[in-house]
Amino acid sequence: MSTCSRGAGFLITAVFMLLVIQPGMAGSQQAAANGSRVSRPWNNNSLTPVQRANLLIKQMTLDEKIAIVHGAPLKPTKAYVGYVPPNPRLGIPAITLADGRAGVGNHARDVTLLPAPIAVASSWDIGLINEYGKVLGQEQWAKGTNVELGPSIDVVRVPEWGRTFESYGEDPYFNGQMAIAEIKGIQSQGPIADANMYLTMNQEKNRFKEDSIVDERTLREIYLPPFEASIRDGHVGTVMCAYVKTNGIYSCENPFLLNDMLRKDLHFDGWIMSDWGAVHSTVASVKGGLDQEMPDDKFYGEALKKAVIGGQVSMSDLDEHVRNILVAMFRQGLFDKKQPGSWTASVRSPEHDAFSRTVAEQGTVLLKNDHDILPLSETASIVVIGVAGGNDPKVEGAGSSAVVAPYKVSPLDGIRNRVGAKARTTYADGNDLDVVAKMAHDADVAIVFVHTDESEGGDRPDLSLPGNQDQLISAVARVNKNTIVVLDTGGPVLMPWIDEVAGVIEAWYPGQEDGNAIAAVLYGDVNPSAKLTLTFPRSADGIPTAQVERWPGVNGLSTYSEKLNVGYRWYDATNTQPLFPFGFGLSYTTFKLSDLVAKPTKLESTIQHMPRRVLVRLNVTNTGVREGAEVVQAYVAQPAGNGEPPHQLRGFAKVQLKARETKSVSILLDERSFSAYDSSLHRWISPNGIYEVLVGTSSRDLPLHSQIAVEGGAANALTQGR
Numbered sequence: 001m002s003t004c005s006r007g008a009g010f011l012i013t014a015v016f017m018l019l020v021i022q023p024g025m026a027g028s029q030q031a032a033a034n035g036s037r038v039s040r041p042w043n044n045n046s047l048t049p050v051q052r053a054n055l056l057i058k059q060m061t062l063d064e065k066i067a068i069v070h071g072a073p074l075k076p077t078k079a080y081v082g083y084v085p086p087n088p089r090l091g092i093p094a095i096t097l098a099d100g101r102a103g104v105g106n107h108a109r110d111v112t113l114l115p116a117p118i119a120v121a122s123s124w125d126i127g128l129i130n131e132y133g134k135v136l137g138q139e140q141w142a143k144g145t146n147v148e149l150g151p152s153i154d155v156v157r158v159p160e161w162g163r164t165f166e167s168y169g170e171d172p173y174f175n176g177q178m179a180i181a182e183i184k185g186i187q188s189q190g191p192i193a194d195a196n197m198y199l200t201m202n203q204e205k206n207r208f209k210e211d212s213i214v215d216e217r218t219l220r221e222i223y224l225p226p227f228e229a230s231i232r233d234g235h236v237g238t239v240m241c242a243y244v245k246t247n248g249i250y251s252c253e254n255p256f257l258l259n260d261m262l263r264k265d266l267h268f269d270g271w272i273m274s275d276w277g278a279v280h281s282t283v284a285s286v287k288g289g290l291d292q293e294m295p296d297d298k299f300y301g302e303a304l305k306k307a308v309i310g311g312q313v314s315m316s317d318l319d320e321h322v323r324n325i326l327v328a329m330f331r332q333g334l335f336d337k338k339q340p341g342s343w344t345a346s347v348r349s350p351e352h353d354a355f356s357r358t359v360a361e362q363g364t365v366l367l368k369n370d371h372d373i374l375p376l377s378e379t380a381s382i383v384v385i386g387v388a389g390g391n392d393p394k395v396e397g398a399g400s401s402a403v404v405a406p407y408k409v410s411p412l413d414g415i416r417n418r419v420g421a422k423a424r425t426t427y428a429d430g431n432d433l434d435v436v437a438k439m440a441h442d443a444d445v446a447i448v449f450v451h452t453d454e455s456e457g458g459d460r461p462d463l464s465l466p467g468n469q470d471q472l473i474s475a476v477a478r479v480n481k482n483t484i485v486v487l488d489t490g491g492p493v494l495m496p497w498i499d500e501v502a503g504v505i506e507a508w509y510p511g512q513e514d515g516n517a518i519a520a521v522l523y524g525d526v527n528p529s530a531k532l533t534l535t536f537p538r539s540a541d542g543i544p545t546a547q548v549e550r551w552p553g554v555n556g557l558s559t560y561s562e563k564l565n566v567g568y569r570w571y572d573a574t575n576t577q578p579l580f581p582f583g584f585g586l587s588y589t590t591f592k593l594s595d596l597v598a599k600p601t602k603l604e605s606t607i608q609h610m611p612r613r614v615l616v617r618l619n620v621t622n623t624g625v626r627e628g629a630e631v632v633q634a635y636v637a638q639p640a641g642n643g644e645p646p647h648q649l650r651g652f653a654k655v656q657l658k659a660r661e662t663k664s665v666s667i668l669l670d671e672r673s674f675s676a677y678d679s680s681l682h683r684w685i686s687p688n689g690i691y692e693v694l695v696g697t698s699s700r701d702l703p704l705h706s707q708i709a710v711e712g713g714a715a716n717a718l719t720q721g722r
């Protein structure tokens with residue numbers, strides 16, 4: 001290469017770098033770029049985030065404070081979904097916000113499409129979801145994003161909810177554990193994570209006006225815990241307040257939700273941003289606890305400035321909101337590190353493609369496997385049926401979490417790649433039932449891929465598979481007894497054909513590696529080990545929110561009259577038989593649980609006036625002939641007088657076991673396992689009585705029991721029962 005061309009190359013690189021470090025450019029760089037002389041004591045990272053924020057606030061003008069508490073358009077580029085411009089005078093970096101529940105969203109190109117959050121959650125694998133968070137965080141950071149708008153952690157109350165696929169499931173403790181792991185993963189890679197959507201965001205129908213009528217105990221015990229876990233153990237930097245109202249007040253101006261629960265009770269010191277367009281006022285929102293309006297300045301721009309000048313909002317109130325934003329930014333190191341990313345960068349890698357496949361494999365739940373029809377023999381002739389099996393694989397849900405898939409491996413291609421020339425594989429889209437029946441009759445095995453189209457902005461009308469998919473399955477099953485149904489859905493569906501088919505697999509929305517992952521499960525390269533994180537009901541009238549006043553509500557009110565009995569709690573409390581219970585999932589091997597011991601640990605409680613924690617120990621044996629993993633689940637049944645649901649998940653552990661291997665498993669049950677919220681005392685209490693620890697492999701298969709006696713009121717330790 002000649003000197004001249006090398007010089008030109010350098011120039012191009014330099015120009016490119018200037019482009020890519022916008023708009024997430026680090027503060028010191030921007031100061032240098034501006035030749036600013038303002039001394040910046042807040043850049044001293046040996047000070048605490050609060051000290052640094054206070055030093056900076058002292059230097060900020062009213063306009064500069066207003067500028068950071070609302071979003072602004074990012075011109076001319078369309079990158080990111082939210083943006084706060086940098087402040088070059090003071091070296092405050094831009095805030096760049098992007099969606100990303102299953103990959104970088106907002107039409108970003110060259111990113112990895114991971115399986116939906118409901119799929120990774122179904123693995124019950126804390127390490128896997130932590131890695132999922134890392135991949136998301138890494139790709140966002142390399143795209144120049146410094147606030148990732150995820151995870152979505154709301155408890156799924158309504159199974160028809162259009163955003164079920166974006167969530168983890170129906171149990172508050174479970175969602176909290178998943179949230180901690182994912183948030184830690186995201187934040188370890190650079191961006192601040194955002195726990196959304198706070199609170200009672202449990203339906204899409206009428207979401208801009210819906211009012212959730214819910215009692216305090218239910219709020220504290222069911223809907224708050226995932227956020228509590230995100231703050232206390234996940235150290236999440238931001239929380240997004242939701243569109244809906246809770247007990248008559250919009251989330252983003254609700255002092256009980258924001259000031260009392262988030263700030264006072266949970267000691268949240270990060271920032272509360274609004275969902276996009278979820279702000280309805282200026283002064284009420286400032287006083288209610290909202291720090292930042294997104295994505296624009298309708299209420300927190302000129303209107304807020306006027307309110308400060310006019311004295312309706314004090315400068316110290318404004319400072320507090322600015323401080324919350326800055327503290328989270330300082331804590332995450334946004335002032336200290338250079339962010340190299342750019343929205344146009346390609347952030348994919350072969351490792352991330354492989355990871356997407358691993359998640360899909362680990363998240364796939366085997367629901368039915370009559371006569372061990374699965375795993376399939378490689379030489380069995382196969383007919384793949386259904387549009388989701390062929391040219392239009394259903395790999396993700398829609399809405400703000402949508403990701404532009406770099407590619408999609410269809411199930412048909414995945415199966416053909418897997419079996420090669422060893423077996424005949426044919427395909428029918430399923431539109432002509434006569435054609436399908438003929439092809440199904442002629443094949444050894446028929447695999448029907450069915451799907452739902454779930455999206456933010458709307459709930460499913462009911463839990464039935466849309467279109468003629470139920471008829472399609474029955475038509476195939478009539479002519480082929482080896483019919484397997486693969487569900488590409490974001491949540492539960494009704495299965496009127498369940499007794500007609502030999503196998504059922506829930507593959508969720510499996511991401512870009514769909515076909516490769518499902519082929520690996522079908523042929524046994526991967527032994528399924530995932531478990532449902534939601535109950536699958538037997539019938540439409542058998543679900544907790546079947547009454548219209550519960551969902552979608554009457555006159556804009558959704559009444560949470562099922563109270564604590566959400567998800568499996570309701571099925572247990574009402575003795576309703578589910579089709580597949582929470583925590584259920586089959587394997588190609590079998591397991592046995594034995595030798596349960598549950599006793600209080602030497603560890604004192606971490607919460608005042610709470611009993612000691614309880615350590616559960618048991619043995620798990622793989623009784624089959626191939627390696628596999630089992631999810632051991634520990635539930636606690638409280639004394640009847642406590643008014644709690646029959647039993648609730650309080651701990652779990654996933655164990656990998658070789659054929660015939662036995663391992664000892666330990667699960668630590670925390671103080672909350674033995675307590676209930678008392679709304680009149682406004683605190684958690686731990687009433688005397690016998691608490692039962694139930695351990696097993698689903699919420700309806702709990703063979704091992706042990707009792708714990710709590711004595712002496714709130715402050716006493718536990719003793720070992722029988």
Ligand code: NOJ
Nearest residue numbers: 081099149196275276400
């Ligand atoms: C609305 C969604 O509810 C939220 O999850 C998302 O982050 C914002 N839009 C931005 O796209």
